Amino acid sequence: MSDDVGVDSTAREQAAAVAERRISARELLDLHLTRIAERNPELNAIVSLDEERARTGAAEADRTLAAGRPTGPLHGLPFAFKDTHAVAGWRTTYGSPLMADNVPEQDELIVERVRAAGVVVIGKTNVPEFAAGSHTFNTVFGTTLNPVDPTRSAGGSSGGAACALASGMVPLADGSDMGGSLRNPASFCGVVGLRPSLGRVPEWPHYNQWETTSVGGPMARNVGDLALLLSVMAGPDPRAPQALGDPGSVFAAPLGGSLDGLRVALSPDLAGTIAVDREVAQIVAGSAGTFRDAGARVVHEQPDLAAGDAVFRTLRAWHLHAKLGALHAAHPGALKTSLADNIDAGAPLTGADVAAAYAGRTMLSERMRVFFETHDLLVLPVSQVPPFPADQEFPSDIDGEPMQTYLDWMRAAYLITVTGCPAVSVPFGRTATGLPVGLQLVAAHGRDRFLLQAAAALESALA
Template sequence: MTGGPALSVDSTARAQAAALRAKEISARELLELHLHRIAERNPQLNAVVSLDPERARATAAAADEALAAGTDPGPLHGLPFAFKDTHDAAGWRTTYGSPLFAEHVPETDELVVERIRRAGAVPIGKTNVPEFAAGSHTFNPVFGTTLNPHDPSRSAGGSSGGAACALAAGMVPLAEGSDMGGSLRNPASFCGVVGLRPSWGRVPEWPQANMWETTSTGGPMARTVGDLALLLSVLAGPDPRAPHALGDPGATFAPPLEPAPPAGLRVALSPDLGGAFAVDPEVGAVVEAAGRALAGAGASVGSAVPDLTGADECFRTLRAWHFQARFGDLLAEHPEQFKASLAANIRAGETLTGPDIALAYRRRSALAQRMREFFAEHDVLVLPVSQVPPFPADQEFPTAIDGRPMESYLDWMRSAYLITVTGCPAISVPFGTTPDGLPVGIQIVARHGADRRLLEVAAAVEQYSNHCQ
């Protein structure tokens, strides 16, 4: 290392990237710092899988040589990176958390991987996931369970649980994931980092079995909102292979964020969306504290909630339809190789009819219109990310919340998936902790397309939070 003695794996990604471009530290040196942290923490936490240090060292060396030769570095030049294990990376073992694909090595990159590589990142491995990314608790029969870095007896969330854990533990400076029912937002809340489910179309995906799939999207995770914007600048933007992609270039998100002044901000705040779901009192208390902080800073905070009638049925129908279409044949061939909750979700799609799907889309269209009307009167909606704090890692999912039973592995995620079907961008920002120190994030939602504005609000909220470090 030739300078920057204060730089560490816990420095912001922007600081690490700037030091690399200024040649204050080499990509090889930065990689070794991260590999040392991985060696310290990953054996216990199990966040990074399929680690390949020698391949990473060769890539880092090539990055240093390119910079020395005067090549214009990409925005992620030299930053160590681990891809979510449901995202194909050419030549890299990608298991989807399933024993059926335990030795699978793709030949091509998914678009999200392609963009991160092109931006100059140094791949080091993959991040752990639940089986086929189903469920907000990261465990699978291939690699086992990912544990929470703040309390290893607790869940790291999911499905991007390995990504969130690796970030929080300083194993990587940035991470990517995907979100259908909360898979970026939930693990961010559980691990005390930032996770964004962007507006539908903001981060295009390719290839896809269903090119018109509208419930799942890729997105960024980071330790700060500013770092998250950096990664979003790489992930976002149109691609001719994704016809539904929004047209704004990713560079929109590259400049440093200016936090939106809370004064005058119109905030709708609700710990339970007007009784739409049960919430643990410790989580509700953090949401209420966020409301008080924003009001104290000059925001106009009220208790209005959007009309989400039909959102629950809409999400469950579309999820079951998607899962059956994607995994139905595989389940029929290998019924013993699927966890019971996932198999049940796939089979729920077998009895759906054309009118069922049509009704789900009518409901979703109505939801979109009602959200447009809601955000004409409010700038952001603030609610819980997850209805519970991180739960014990030996549970598959919480079975009750504040005395209300949860009947399936989906029930406890309503606070996230009710937002999914609106198509609106939603970000998880660490805001406080439970009395025993477990991280709790708040979820901030804005109108569709207003991702940059949402990040500016989140950056302001971040300044008032009791950050989980």
């Protein structure tokens, strides 16, 4: 076993060590299972853990390598899929008691690709019910806690993934993002999460291939590892008609990148459009110095995204009703109240309502296209609050401004969702009590590699 590789090593270091046979997949698995045994009983990030099947998978990974057969870029890395992603033969509950015994017969596309890259599947990562809400709790497995402060939320809906990453239980993680489900938990747990451009990471099967608010994407402890996982997830597929044509391999090469000369628009609160905790706003505002020191030109500007509030809420309600309305009707009272209310909000929507939302979304997309003609990056908060107490479903207020629903405090994320632009959460600072705060970097649609280069440059500037 290599003495220089452990669970806190980068995913690239771990993959290289396995490929070079400095550590076996079985040994690497054992290291991670030890960490899981140490941290997971308290944090509850990984669910449906199956050590026996994981050991069988690791042994097969070692035999493949020994036989000289082709291997993928993630060969031998332990991996736990988000519990809303169907994994053939593995319990996939969507965090709902209605699906507690569900075992899919087929991998969905993102799982198919990650498995083909050589991972050793160990289990799933915890989610809120049907991924609704940015706090990870459900009645099947319970609540996932923040690895920095276990009295606090790990965020959601990819909260189990972010927590497992931050605590060294896995080297990489997959997620999905509608209103911030990759970005929010990354911010809360101090890791990196990317909501890619629409079409970058195709989804299949899907009840509606033309529904474009939710996307899959990667999470990691650093930007280079994030790019590695994106190289596996991204690329066209004939089953996904809206997939972008660039192959995933465009993300495989080292990122490089620089902030020197970039035109950065910085906005701690989108000109008052969003309520932001004072400490979070100060941390975001303080990033101006980091960008300027690295040679960027920083201006305090922002696009007008206020119309995105109605657009997102209409499309989210429409989507949830279309996807879950029949299940909700068949099992009244079975879903958590906030999810049920959001499904019900979709029932009275008319064709005119949905058409207006798509017209608004088209306007916002065009507004961002024009904005990025004169700016390279938009920088704003990921989450409008630091990690909140884990016994709350959502923050009741932000500096005294009431939050009426479980969506209100997520505007910084979901106003970007409806633009279709890629956005990445990068760890940037800590509150006075040590809670992580992420910085959200946004670029023009399709400029995912540029965005990751800028994020890697920011990461280097903070090192």
